[in-house]
Amino acid sequence: MTAQAKSKEAAGVTGKLPQENGAIRECNGKICIHIDGYWIRYYPPPPNTMAEKKDLIFSLRRRVFHHTEEGINSPGWRLEIARKYYEEEQNPARKRVKAAMLAGSLFNRATDIFASVVELEEKGIQVDENNQLMKQCEACFMEALELGKQVRHFSGEEGVDELWGEPFKAFSYPMDKFFESRYVKLAQTFAAIDRIIDRMISVYSNVDGFEGVLPMLDELREAAKTEVETMRRDEAIYEVWPRYVAAKEAIVEFKPCGLINREDRIRYWEDGMRLLHMGKDVIGYLSGVRVPMPVTTANYMANCDLYEQNGSLDSEFSIPKHCFKNGSGVSCN
Incomplete structure (x- = not known):
């Protein structure tokens, strides 16, 4: 099936x-x-009001910063300072990080402006789309979206453009259209989870001693997809979240059994455990961001292929050949 x-x-x-x-x-x-x-x-979309949009944008902001690299949640009031340091930086690696920090400031400035607009509306002061505040808010979101290409997931494996772009969608789209786009992303996330779990089952079906992990992987599949689809405000989360955590913990606690005492197979089994935990982590990343992570997924699939072909994984900190001295004793570049 x-x-x-x-x-x-x-x-x-x-x-x-x-x-x-x-x-x-x-x-x-x-x-x-x-x-x-x-x-x-399915959740019916909330009313298309400024107050509802504000709540949604603030919720998305918390999720974005929770799942991205550390140190980039720079406040909106420091936007000019963040821009100054970004523009002056010449080192490419540092400039990328400063771009991410500037994106954070722009993101926070946009949400600060939008919150102020909602407060004005609540006091009976209407602010239309052509108002300078709304234009500035949109400009901040747009620039944050562009710089967001420099922002990485906290794992460091890839960027999170799709996650970073969701608050701008919430600002720009009617609520029903935003939620429609979210269901498409959830379906794509489901597909990524299925692809990874299917590959893991394919691998571990042929590894002696790992038979017991197969039903655990099926449980992780269903628990992860249920977690992905469930909103935090839904009372169902009190059943969904513990099931998901327990499914991940079962993978962490799993140990192969019935292994033959052969020293030449130890690396094979140890790397099998390592690959298993890596897969659990990738499922966790997808469940958190709720959007596809194609680079991370492809990297994991490549590791599965490597394990099947070689019976082991490359060392995590493998040293490239160019780091060693050549025959004349001269190190290579």
Whole structure:
């Protein structure tokens, strides 16, 4: 049975239900929307008001900074200082980090402005889209979006452009259109989780002593997808989050059993454990950001291929050949 077939079966979906995107039905006790072969927990979009947009943008801001690299949550009131240091920096590596810090300041300045506009509206002062404040807010979001290409996920493996762009979408789109775009990203995240778990099961089905981890991986698959689709404000989170954490902890605590005492196989089994934990981490990254991470996913798939082909992984801190002296005793560049 394919991963998507398992997902539909787990959701309680029958063949009688329509399969077109956007179909909404009750599936296994929850209301779901069908997107690209997946049934995803559905939440009606909130009213398209400035106050609701503000709450959404602030929620997205917290999530963005939680899942990105450290030190870039620079306050909006320091925007000019952040820009000065960014523009003066010549070192490429440091300039990237300063670009991320400037993006953080722009992001926070935009949300500060938007919050002020909402406060004015609550006092009966209408601010239209052509107002200078709204134009400045949009400009900050736009520049933050462009600089956000320099921002990395906290794992350091890749950028998080799609995650960084969500607050600007919330600012620009009507609420219903924003939520429609989110369901597409959730379906893509589901697909990435399925792809990784399927690959892990394929690998560990052929590794002696790891048979016991296979049902744990299926549980991690379903627990992760349920966590991805569930909003924090939903009471269901009190069941969803503990299940997800327990599924990850089961992987951490797993130890292979029934191994033959062969010294030449120790590296094979140790790297099998390492690859298993790496996969658990990638699932955790995807569950957190709730958008695809193609570079991280591709890197993990490459490690799975390497393990199957060689029975081991390259050393995490492997030293390239050019670091060693050549035959004449001269080090190479």
